[in-house]
Amino acid sequence: MSGVVVPIDKAKLRESALGVVDKKSSVASSIQPLVDLVSSDMEKVNRLILSKTGSDVGMIPQVANHLIDSGGKRLRPMLTIAAAQMSGYKGIHHVTLAASVEFMHTATLLHDDVVDQSDMRRGKLAARMVWGNEASVLVGDYLLGQAFRMMVETNSMGALDVLSNAATVIAEGEVMQLSTAKNLETTEDEYLAVIRSKTAALFGAACEVGPIIADQEQSIISAFRSYGANLGIAFQLVDDALDFGGTSAVLGKNVGDDLREGKVTLPILLAYRRGTDEERSFWKRAIVDGESGDEQLERAMELLVNYDALSDTIARAVHYGKIARDALAPLLVGSHKDALLEVIDFCIERGN
């Protein structure tokens, strides 16, 4: 895999991103202000997560902790905590819901790895490579069950409604993705429908449950949901670009995984549409016939750069980032709002 990294045009990405970032972000945006604001509650979330992966069945904590300890950013639960704090929530249920959200996310990752037959996850062997597909399916089910148990503990029918709805929408998105998986004729709209379901739904729900348990009015609940959902779309689009543009060391997974797994993402769809007949044949061989070795990856990277497919994917992400930014307009100015706005920029810039 070494030697095939064609760096994406960082200056160009930065330029695109400037549409949404503050003046001060000539210094890179950071997730740190959010981390600082929620750190005290996140300690409680992390303790709860650890206690709820405990089971007498030894394999469950092993598999769960393999993934949970592997250095995910815990962005989704942090959003839940921040949204609850901004909504003036004074109880303890936001901690429980944040842990539920992270469990739902972890369950999805475990099942995704089985579905995608992935070898690596966050720079470690995927759980399924260590304990088998069986354990990944079943421990995912266990975590989903625990997520629901925790939600029930909060006694909030509103939060239960939002999160159980997200669970079905996520699964729908994953099933949709199966049918687009090797289909290069997938339209951008169809692709967006997939990531709205599989990624944005949980981001939206994670944000929405904060104001819900704080009994906020509907306009505030909707604002948080819209922020989260659009942030989620931007996040996923950048992720898709990063799969080609990052390095293994930064990403924690190999460059070109999506290509090797025959997964069509927006960068590929754009390059495919914009290419010549010969180039489209190349993409078909790579995606449909599975000819995706080092040579093909190198060619793919060239085409993605030549057709601006990576930078334009980031530009699309910038668009959704702007919607997320405007969604927060009704909220009071302050350190929390600033932190959430900076998260948008961070998500878009993180590939740079």
Place this chain on the structure above:
Amino acid sequence: MSGVVVPIDKAKLRESALGVVDKKSSVASSIQPLVDLVSSDMEKVNRLILSKTGSDVGMIPQVANHLIDSGGKRLRPMLTIAAAQMSGYKGIHHVTLAASVEFMHTATLLHDDVVDQSDMRRGKLAARMVWGNEASVLVGDYLLGQAFRMMVETNSMGALDVLSNAATVIAEGEVMQLSTAKNLETTEDEYLAVIRSKTAALFGAACEVGPIIADQEQSIISAFRSYGANLGIAFQLVDDALDFGGTSAVLGKNVGDDLREGKVTLPILLAYRRGTDEERSFWKRAIVDGESGDEQLERAMELLVNYDALSDTIARAVHYGKIARDALAPLLVGSHKDALLEVIDFCIERGN
């Protein structure tokens, strides 16, 4: 596969079963009285199930209905309806919960087939053989999500608590089963712990939610739970015996599946413990090394019969059937109670 059926001693099983069946069951016990009592509500359940598998994502209804239409008895949702009726419940939420229970069960079957790499389910190709493991995992997730959404609709925190707890316990049981899968040293207690979790928990919960939504007192709730859980254990043990003693036509799946899948069940564990060193070597080759063709199945059937392993497994089922019977003691005598008692006998006799 043909020609290897060694019939289990039906007279002997009948004799064992007589400990729990009424005098009248010299005529076979039937599930029909239960079916008749719940038929009106079960029509609503079936309509709800059909409407909730509908999704714009075409593959979801296809996969879900493949399994849902394939002629399962719907025993679990019938138990929910009957328990609610007996508890004097007058609303509509028992229908919703019954559909939730069936969705949880169906999700488990979809995931089980992937974990066990089964080819057949209820006499049809397993969904994973038609649409792939990926679809089975994800549509299972979708149905689990829908199950939770429906529970949330009932607004009953008590039912949510019981069913979300069951979801984690089922997954725990499945994970436990992974570690006992090819382990012939599994004790009977360990095996029982697995089936208490993977099968009995949902039977118990299915019964328990009826009196819960009817606001019955705790002793009644506990009675239903105990009935369901012990019925579930008996049901699973008979299922284990049927895997060797039934015929493909009756069972809807091939005889000897458990052996071929290297799944140790109580009949195998009993025959293994009671066998000679040479016979234990045979079991190890069959289960651990996967030597499980027609010849091995024939030998296995011989050993199971010689060591009374099938009839004694049924005898164990009879024991749990008795506990289920006694659990119902606090309930009023009447057609519902009679029907539930007959279900116990039906579950035990169904292999005869």
